[in-house]
Amino acid sequence: MKKCDYFKDLILTDYMDGQLDNSSSKDVENHLLECCECRAFFKNAKVATALPFERLTPQPPPSELWSNIKQRIENEGQESSPLEEIVSKLKGLFVFPRVVPVFASLILMMAAGAVTVNTIQIQQAKEQAQGEYLVALLAPTSSTTSDSGDLGTPIEHYFL
Numbered sequence: 001m002k003k004c005d006y007f008k009d010l011i012l013t014d015y016m017d018g019q020l021d022n023s024s025s026k027d028v029e030n031h032l033l034e035c036c037e038c039r040a041f042f043k044n045a046k047v048a049t050a051l052p053f054e055r056l057t058p059q060p061p062p063s064e065l066w067s068n069i070k071q072r073i074e075n076e077g078q079e080s081s082p083l084e085e086i087v088s089k090l091k092g093l094f095v096f097p098r099v100v101p102v103f104a105s106l107i108l109m110m111a112a113g114a115v116t117v118n119t120i121q122i123q124q125a126k127e128q129a130q131g132e133y134l135v136a137l138l139a140p141t142s143s144t145t146s147d148s149g150d151l152g153t154p155i156e157h158y159f160l
């Protein structure tokens with residue numbers, strides 16, 4: 001029976017793992033052929049070690065695992081170029097795509113308002129200038145007659 005214990009020990013360890021050399025595994029197989037007790041032991045051992053794995057049904061990995069792996073791979077790609085990492089960080093800090101259109105429309109509105117105000121001011125200034133010019137034409141008393149206003153024209157002044 002000591003021989004059986006030796007083979008049982010071998011069966012449980014190296015023989016099951018396929019680690020025995022050819023001559024030793026031959027010895028085990030020869031003993032299994034002639035010893036029904038060790039044959040039964042080997043059968044039980046094989047079932048006991050194989051069943052826990054055979055009963056396992058393949059579990060599909062959770063979808064988060066794949067997304068996590070994908071994200072890590074993408075992050076590794078970004079880490080390889082530090083500039084892209086900085087750009088992505090900046091993109092995270094500033095929300096340009098949403099803010100810019102609002103600012104742009106505000107600036108456009110302000111510019112449009114300024115333009116209309118400017119045109120109105122220019123028109124008013126033009127009207128004022130025209131008015132002053134007309135006044136100067138119609139009433140030539142302010143500047144054109146100031147130096148010759150006391151005694152008429154210089155010729156009249158000469159003769160008088």
Ligand SMILES: [Zn+2]
Pocket residue numbers: 003004005007031035037038039
């Ligand atoms: Zn045996």
